[in-house]
Amino acid sequence: MGHPCLSCGACCAHFRVAFHWSEADPTTGGITPAGLTEAFDPHRVVMRGTQSRTPRCVALHGEVGRQVACSIYAQRPSPCHALVAAWENGLPSPQCDRARLAHGLPVLTPLQWAEPVAVQTDAGDAALPVFDAIAQAPDEAAMEGQPPLLLHAERAPAAPA
Numbered sequence: 001m002g003h004p005c006l007s008c009g010a011c012c013a014h015f016r017v018a019f020h021w022s023e024a025d026p027t028t029g030g031i032t033p034a035g036l037t038e039a040f041d042p043h044r045v046v047m048r049g050t051q052s053r054t055p056r057c058v059a060l061h062g063e064v065g066r067q068v069a070c071s072i073y074a075q076r077p078s079p080c081h082a083l084v085a086a087w088e089n090g091l092p093s094p095q096c097d098r099a100r101l102a103h104g105l106p107v108l109t110p111l112q113w114a115e116p117v118a119v120q121t122d123a124g125d126a127a128l129p130v131f132d133a134i135a136q137a138p139d140e141a142a143m144e145g146q147p148p149l150l151l152h153a154e155r156a157p158a159a160p161a
């Protein structure tokens with residue numbers, strides 16, 4: 001059975017994916033392509049496309065709800081590592097549910113994982129986001145009408161050599 005994320009992608013087209021700028025700065029060890037990001041605030045950047053009123057990450061390939069792939073899977077930022085599909089690890093994921101429902105997709109259930117699913121890899125665009133619990137954005141209320149903010153622990157810049 002295929003991993004459900006590979007026929008979903010809803011979270012990549014629902015949240016504003018914000019993370020510390022250093023994740024996209026090679027001089028601090030960042031690996032997310034800077035050209036696929038844009039400024040958000042003095043400390044954070046976002047994946048391009050996710051600030052839109054109809055958000056969709058520029059790195060997402062395919063059709064949401066049918067067949068999708070992250071074109072920078074091995075270089076995706078921390079929020080994308082952090083969000084895990086609902087029940088994949090035996091735990092609910094309100095963010096996964098929220099994104100799927102917003103795209104008219106049914107939420108995942110524990111039964112989804114009753115059979116083994118295809119293993120995701122870090123090989124190119126072979127797989128999709130693995131998202132997890134997301135901190136509530138303190139300024140989300142001020143951004144009414146914009147995509148909900150997808151945040152995760154900000155990575156501190158690497159210490160100078």
Ligand code: SF4
Pocket residue numbers: 004005006008009010011012083084085086095096097099100108128129130131
């Ligand atoms: S984490 Fe949930 S919303 Fe995101 S791609 Fe996977 S199944 Fe879809």
Ligand code: SF4
Pocket residue numbers: 011012017047057058059060061069070071072073076077080128129130
């Ligand atoms: S997993 Fe990839 S396509 Fe999805 S939001 Fe993150 S970078 Fe964009």
